Amino acid sequence: MPxxxxTLKQAAEVLQASGIQEPRREANSLLAFALQxxxxxxxxxxxxxxSTEEEKRFxxxxxxxxxxEPFQYITGKQEFYGLDFTITKDVLIPRPETELIVENAIKLLPKNGKFCExxxxxxxxxxxxxxxxKTASAIGLDISENALKIALKNTQQHKVFKRLQLKISNVFEVLKSEKFDLIVSNPPYVPSAEIETLPAEVRCFEPITALTDGKDGLSIIKKIINDAPKFLKPRGFLLIEIGFNQADKVKSFFSSNIWQKIEVLPDLQGIPRIVKAKIR
Ligand SMILES: C[S@@+](CC[C@H](N)C(=O)[O-])C[C@H]1O[C@@H](n2cnc3c(N)ncnc32)[C@H](O)[C@@H]1O
Structure with a gap:
């Protein structure tokens, strides 16, 4: 046995031949994971x-x-906001830029606040x-039943499940008269025409319904903005993650004068990433 x-030398060569950047670093990560x-x-x-078993697993x-296949689907884990999350192919791999929604939500929620994702x-x-x-509670919606199972697992793992109701829903469809202090969303915003341009890790492995609305990437964002006022308390907030180059179009969706204070917040690389809006 090598x-x-x-083993690392051979693995780095295999990864390099597959077009993976930083093959040596990735070989190290994979072997460390295989050997635990x-x-x-x-x-x-x-x-x-x-050992024969270690070699086979690696x-x-x-x-x-x-x-x-992304490293996170192999390990089944991804860190986000300092917490470990279980990840399967049924869910998008959490991205660091999405932590900006969390940072802002924490500042905006009142004591005993209720939010919807x-x-x-x-x-x-x-x-x-x-x-x-710790005083907040929430309703989490998703169109994918399999994604909701993973969300439940993660909320149990981090002991917040008693404060979160999970519901299968097309955007807000399942809600009736609930009112929230805050609505948050990282919706599927990649235009379908751009899917082919994404790296193989994303294009071939992440769930397509998590990436794109199958149209111009803006249809779910627009629906959230149009319907959110029905579910927000007075002076409630909306935080939505948006894609590259979408800021101007998304701002134009806040046409109703019920909205005030519309801001676009950049991520750490200076890319417009989150739209924050308040209703009257
Ligand atoms: C970009 S992923 C975000 C997942 C997670 N919130 C995150 O930030 O990593 C978008 C999520 O929206 C869900 N989704 C797609 N279309 C939807 C719809 N019409 N209504 C509700 N959820 C939808 C997908 O199943 C996916 O879980």
């Missing part, structure tokens, strides 16, 4: 020969990654907010 040094050790172990025990992960997916946004704001 030792750790030899941290990366310092790989350096300290570089002469360690893999080669399986390596082949999956070489086919461009449209398109809860893995539950990362709602779970992180509920984990930080």
């Amino acid at each position: 030792n750790i040094t030899e 050790k941290d990366k310092t172990y790989l350096i300290a025990r570089s002469e360690h020969k893999l 080669q399986e992960f390596l082949q999956r990654r070489a086919k461009r 449209v398109g809860i997916g893995s539950g990362c946004i709602s779970t992180a907010i509920l984990h930080e704001v």
Whole structure:
């Protein structure tokens, strides 16, 4: 059996041939995961020969990654807002820029505040907010039943499930007369025509309903903005994540004068990322 040094060298070559950037770093991460050790172990025990079982497990992960499956679907985990989330192919992998919704939501929620999330997916946004704001409660909506199962698992893992109701729903369809202090959403906003341009990891593995509305990328955002006033308390807020170049169009959807204070907040790279709006 090859030792750790030899295994890493071979794996980096396989990953490089598959077009993966930083193949050496990824080989390290995959091997550390396969051996259930941290990366310092790989350096300290570089002469360690893999057992047949370790080699088999590692080669399986390596082949999956070489086919461009995201590392997070192989490990089944992703960190978001300092918490570990269970991730499967039924949910979008949480992105760091989405933490901006959490940061703003925490500031906007009043004591005992209630919020609604449209398109809860893995539950990362709602779970992180509920984990930080202990008096808050929420309703999480998603069109995907499988995504809701993962959201439930994550809310249980982080012990916030008693303050979150999960419902299957096309945008707000399932709601009746509920009123919220805040509505948050990271909706599917990639125009369908742009799906082909995305990296293989995203295009071939992440759920298509989490990425795009199947149209111009703006239809669900527009529906949320149009319907949100029915479900917001007076002076309630809406926070929506948007895609590259969508800010001007999205601002134009706030045509009703019930909306005030419409702001576009940039992410850490200066890209307009979140639209924040308040109703009268
Ligand atoms: C971009 S993902 C966001 C997931 C998670 N909130 C996050 O930030 O990582 C969008 C989510 O919206 C859901 N979705 C798509 N269309 C929907 C609709 N019409 N109504 C409700 N949810 C929808 C998808 O199933 C997916 O879970």
